[in-house]
Amino acid sequence: MTAASNDFYQSNQIDLFSQLIKSAVGAWTQGVQALVEMAAGGVGEQGGAGISDIAGQVRATMRPLTELVPGALEICGAGRVGEEALARMLDFSPALAHAYVACAASTVRYWGSLAELFIGYETRLLKAAADRAAGQDPVSANQSRMLADDLRTFLREIGDTAAREAQRLQYDLAKVGEEIAQATDRATPSPHPDHNPRRHEVKP
Amino acid sequence: MNDMADLEARNADVVVSLGFSEEINELRRRIADWVEACDPEMQEALAWQFLAGSKYFRPFTIFACYRSLAPGPIPEQVMTAAVVIEFFHNVSLIIDDIVDRSDTRRGRATLHTKFGELNALMVSGYIVAEGYRYLGTDIQAIGLFSELLKRLGVAECMQWRLRRQMLGVEDWRRIAGEDTGSMFEICACLGDRSGGLRRFGGLLGLLYHGCDDVGDVRGAVALGGGGEEDVRDGILTLPAALAIRDPGIGALFCKPDPAGDDLRTIADAFAARLDEAEAYLDRVAAEAREEARAWSVDPGPLFALVDQTRKLSGR
Numbered sequence: 001m002t003a004a005s006n007d008f009y010q011s012n013q014i015d016l017f018s019q020l021i022k023s024a025v026g027a028w029t030q031g032v033q034a035l036v037e038m039a040a041g042g043v044g045e046q047g048g049a050g051i052s053d054i055a056g057q058v059r060a061t062m063r064p065l066t067e068l069v070p071g072a073l074e075i076c077g078a079g080r081v082g083e084e085a086l087a088r089m090l091d092f093s094p095a096l097a098h099a100y101v102a103c104a105a106s107t108v109r110y111w112g113s114l115a116e117l118f119i120g121y122e123t124r125l126l127k128a129a130a131d132r133a134a135g136q137d138p139v140s141a142n143q144s145r146m147l148a149d150d151l152r153t154f155l156r157e158i159g160d161t162a163a164r165e166a167q168r169l170q171y172d173l174a175k176v177g178e179e180i181a182q183a184t185d186r187a188t189p190s191p192h193p194d195h196n197p198r199r200h201e202v203k204p
Numbered sequence: 205m206n207d208m209a210d211l212e213a214r215n216a217d218v219v220v221s222l223g224f225s226e227e228i229n230e231l232r233r234r235i236a237d238w239v240e241a242c243d244p245e246m247q248e249a250l251a252w253q254f255l256a257g258s259k260y261f262r263p264f265t266i267f268a269c270y271r272s273l274a275p276g277p278i279p280e281q282v283m284t285a286a287v288v289i290e291f292f293h294n295v296s297l298i299i300d301d302i303v304d305r306s307d308t309r310r311g312r313a314t315l316h317t318k319f320g321e322l323n324a325l326m327v328s329g330y331i332v333a334e335g336y337r338y339l340g341t342d343i344q345a346i347g348l349f350s351e352l353l354k355r356l357g358v359a360e361c362m363q364w365r366l367r368r369q370m371l372g373v374e375d376w377r378r379i380a381g382e383d384t385g386s387m388f389e390i391c392a393c394l395g396d397r398s399g400g401l402r403r404f405g406g407l408l409g410l411l412y413h414g415c416d417d418v419g420d421v422r423g424a425v426a427l428g429g430g431g432e433e434d435v436r437d438g439i440l441t442l443p444a445a446l447a448i449r450d451p452g453i454g455a456l457f458c459k460p461d462p463a464g465d466d467l468r469t470i471a472d473a474f475a476a477r478l479d480e481a482e483a484y485l486d487r488v489a490a491e492a493r494e495e496a497r498a499w500s501v502d503p504g505p506l507f508a509l510v511d512q513t514r515k516l517s518g519r
Contacts, residue, residue, distance in 0.1 A: 142449050142450055145372060156374065167403075168498070
């Protein structure tokens with residue numbers, strides 16, 4: 001590879017890299033917005049400690065994000081509107097409330113994990129993008145390879161985080177489902193003389 | 205102490221530290237019985253391959269995954285799966301030894317060196333067929349072993365196709381994850397039967413593969429050599445993926461027919477990356493422990509597995 005073609009390769013790779021970082025930050029902002037809209041979508045009248053905790057966790061999770069996405073805390077503040085509405089859902093059905101809390105907690109954990117990832121990779125990845133944008137420090141072939149590896153690791157870990165959280169949510173919801181099944185079984189036992197009470201446990 | 209006795213002593217240490225002594229004895233007994241019941245034409249080669257020096261890490265993984273979810277004795281179905289995983293693991297060793305042109309394994313001649321390549325290939329086919337027969341009607345296990353054989357085949361082809369190329373750590377992770385990773389993923393699934401520990405198994409396999417890569421370089425350095433086979437064939441190991449970020453080393457690594465001096469330079473560059481590789485493996489081990497904590501009732505046996513595997517790098 002000639003020096004000129006090497007420069008061209010690195011230049012295009014880093015521009016692509018900057019775009020990827022911008023896209024990731026954009027996706028993050030949209031995710032926060034979706035979280036807030038989900039919280040604001042509930043109906044009902046009474047409050048609940050669980051929901052306040054979750055809302056608090058959301059705000060705590062979003063705090064470090066403000067360094068990355070200006071205005072994120074303002075978006076998060078809008079989530080308070082939804083707290084009461086969410087809490088009112090708790091009276092509707094304990095099982096439904098459990099499921100709702102499991103989903104909300106899962107969402108918070110997911111975005112919290114993503115925040116950790118962003119912060120963990122922020123220094124190396126965003127600095128490289130900023131340096132590139134400012135036209136400082138041409139990137140060597142060695143650094144370019146390390147950045148490419150870091151970026152690929154970052155993207156894989158975003159995917160891993162989603163897969164891990166999906167598995168956990170599936171497990172939490174299966175437990176709620178089993179609670180519903182066992183409660184139904186106790187309330188309306190089968191008239192059959194050999195009726196066996198349901199003893200199934202959801203395995204991790 | 206000679207190589208064989210040293211290996212046996214180390215394996216005994218692993219058995220003691222991980223527990224399951226009775227289960228491993230039972231496993232050995234079943235494998236010996238199986239060899240005795242095989243076709244007389246195959247018995248000598250099978251005895252040579254199976255009756256010496258295994259670390260039984262894969263059966264241990266199956267037992268530990270089962271025990272992390274349920275107390276009590278290991279059920280018959282799980283014991284059978286442990287026997288068959290040892291069958292399939294040995295098939296992969298026989299093929300690896302032929303491909304790598306290795307003369308010795310576990311301190312003695314490899315199967316193809318002792319009995320010839322044709323016999324080694326036929327024995328490996330015989331073992332696969334016996335493995336499926338041995339599983340009987342355990343449909344879930346049959347499905348998992350089929351997945352394993354297919355993934356191992358794909359991983360070997362991928363690893364060979366991608367040799368001598370300027371790839372990164374993420375590429376290594378993909379190859380290792382499909383090679384050793386798939387083996388331990390399936391072990392975890394055979395033990396837990398729910399798939400909850402699949403990711404733990406994959407991480408354990410990745411850790412095993414990486415520790416093996418690092419251990420080879422460390423052992424080669426101690427012996428004054430350079431991890432010859434992988435270096436010679438341009439195989440992407442973890443130290444290689446780190447070292448070839450340096451364009452000069454990368455260029456040597458990609459050479460189709462590197463000279464002796466080139467191989468020594470490459471081996472030195474790999475050795476210089478050992479600390480970085482160890483740090484990477486520490487992170488994989490931490491990930492595996494986190495998975496164990498999240499998806500087991502008692503993560504103790506799984507932590508012990510991670511600790512034992514981590515020692516394989518020889519740090």
